[in-house]
Amino acid sequence: MLLRSSTSFKVLLFLLFVSFTFPLNLVKIRHGIHKDKVRVVFDLSKETKYRIFVLKRPYRIVIDLLGKDVRIKRVRLPKGISYKLGKHPWGRRVVLKPEKQYSVRAFTLKNPDRLVVDLIKEKRIRVKPRKFTVVVDAGHGGKDPGAIGWRGIKEKWVNFQIAKYLAYYLKRDGRFRVIMTRKGDYFVPLEKRAQIAIRNRAHLFVSIHADAAPKRRPYARGTQIFALSYRGAKQKKSKLLSDLSYAGQIIRGGDPRNRQLRLIISDLAFRVTLEDSVDFAKILAREIKRTMRRSVRFKGIKRANFAVLKTPGIPSVLIEAGFITNPYEARKLRSRHFQKKFAYAIYRAILKYFNLPER
Structure with a gap:
C-alpha cells in the first residue's frame, strides 16, 4: 500500500514538473x-x-x-x-x-x-448587385453517349435536358452568372469540365447524370448525390503543390512559386471543396425530396473520386437523377414535366445555399 502511494506521488510530481516546464x-x-x-x-x-x-x-x-x-x-x-x-x-x-x-x-x-x-x-456605397457564378455540367455528350437505357434512351440527352432547364431558371432569376460546360451534343473531356469551373472562379459546380444498372438488376432505381472523397481531394492537393502550371490556375493575386502560399491555399481550398460540397449536398437532398416527393426514391449522399468534382475551393456535386435502365424511371427521365421539376428542385437548393429568397 505504501509502495503504491509512493509511486502515485512520483507520477504526480512528474506531471507537475512537465506542466511547469512546458506550459x-x-x-x-x-x-x-x-x-x-x-x-x-x-x-x-x-x-x-x-x-x-x-x-x-x-x-x-x-x-x-x-x-x-x-x-x-x-x-x-x-x-x-x-x-x-x-x-x-x-x-x-x-x-x-x-x-x-x-x-x-x-x-x-x-x-x-x-x-x-x-x-x-465598410462604408455603404451603391454597388452593382453581386452575381454568383454557377457552372452547370451536363454529363457525357457527342461521341460519349453515357449509359444506354430502356428503349434506347441515352444518358447524354437526359443530362442535357435537365441541365438546360436548370440554366434557364438560374438565368431568369437574374442573380446568377450561368456557365454550361456544353451547350449542345458534343464531347468535353472530364478534366476540361473542372477547368471551366476553376477558370471562371465559380461559386458552385453542379454535374448532372443518370445512372445505369447491370442487366441482372434491371429494376434498380433511385436518385443519389456524390461529393468528392477525401482520397480524391488528397490527390488534387498533391498536384497543386507539385505542378506550378496547375497552381497558377488556382492562385490569383499571389506568386504560385511560393511553396508556403501553395501549402496554405491547397489546405484551405480542399477543406472548402470537401466540407462545403457536403453542406450543399445536404440542402440539395432536402429540396429534391421536398419538391419531387414520391417521384423519386432518394438513396442518399455518397463520396466519390470523380474527376469533375476535383475543383479546388469550389463546392461541387454530381447528381444521378435516376436509373435509365429501369423502365419506370426511364419514362420519367424522358418526360419534360419531370425534367423541369427536377431542375427546379436543384434551383431552389442553390437559392438556399446562397441564402437568397425565391423570386
Missing part, C-alpha cells in the same frame, strides 16, 4: 461590438506569433496562431460570424466566416498578452 498556451476568443467595427480578442497565456490573411472566394478571414503548445479553450463570436478550427503541426488555425465583408486590422497588446483583430465595417 500550454491556452487561448480564449471573445468579441465586442462597436459602432464601426466588431473586435475579436484572442486572450493568450503568453506572447504568440501569428499570421492573418483574407480569402475572397469564398470569403474567409484566416488567423494562424504559431506554436505547438497553442490550445483553443473557448470561442465566443457574435451572430453572423461562424468559424472553424484547424489543428496543424505548426499550431492552430481559426477560420472566420462572416456573412458580410470587412476591412481587417490586427495588432497585439501586452500585460496581459492579447491578439486583437478588428473587423471594420
Whole structure:
C-alpha cells in the first residue's frame, strides 16, 4: 500500500514538473461590438506569433496562431460570424466566416498578452448587385453517349435536358452568372469540365447524370448525390503543390512559386471543396425530396473520386437523377414535366445555399 502511494506521488510530481516546464498556451476568443467595427480578442497565456490573411472566394478571414503548445479553450463570436478550427503541426488555425465583408486590422497588446483583430465595417456605397457564378455540367455528350437505357434512351440527352432547364431558371432569376460546360451534343473531356469551373472562379459546380444498372438488376432505381472523397481531394492537393502550371490556375493575386502560399491555399481550398460540397449536398437532398416527393426514391449522399468534382475551393456535386435502365424511371427521365421539376428542385437548393429568397 505504501509502495503504491509512493509511486502515485512520483507520477504526480512528474506531471507537475512537465506542466511547469512546458506550459500550454491556452487561448480564449471573445468579441465586442462597436459602432464601426466588431473586435475579436484572442486572450493568450503568453506572447504568440501569428499570421492573418483574407480569402475572397469564398470569403474567409484566416488567423494562424504559431506554436505547438497553442490550445483553443473557448470561442465566443457574435451572430453572423461562424468559424472553424484547424489543428496543424505548426499550431492552430481559426477560420472566420462572416456573412458580410470587412476591412481587417490586427495588432497585439501586452500585460496581459492579447491578439486583437478588428473587423471594420465598410462604408455603404451603391454597388452593382453581386452575381454568383454557377457552372452547370451536363454529363457525357457527342461521341460519349453515357449509359444506354430502356428503349434506347441515352444518358447524354437526359443530362442535357435537365441541365438546360436548370440554366434557364438560374438565368431568369437574374442573380446568377450561368456557365454550361456544353451547350449542345458534343464531347468535353472530364478534366476540361473542372477547368471551366476553376477558370471562371465559380461559386458552385453542379454535374448532372443518370445512372445505369447491370442487366441482372434491371429494376434498380433511385436518385443519389456524390461529393468528392477525401482520397480524391488528397490527390488534387498533391498536384497543386507539385505542378506550378496547375497552381497558377488556382492562385490569383499571389506568386504560385511560393511553396508556403501553395501549402496554405491547397489546405484551405480542399477543406472548402470537401466540407462545403457536403453542406450543399445536404440542402440539395432536402429540396429534391421536398419538391419531387414520391417521384423519386432518394438513396442518399455518397463520396466519390470523380474527376469533375476535383475543383479546388469550389463546392461541387454530381447528381444521378435516376436509373435509365429501369423502365419506370426511364419514362420519367424522358418526360419534360419531370425534367423541369427536377431542375427546379436543384434551383431552389442553390437559392438556399446562397441564402437568397425565391423570386
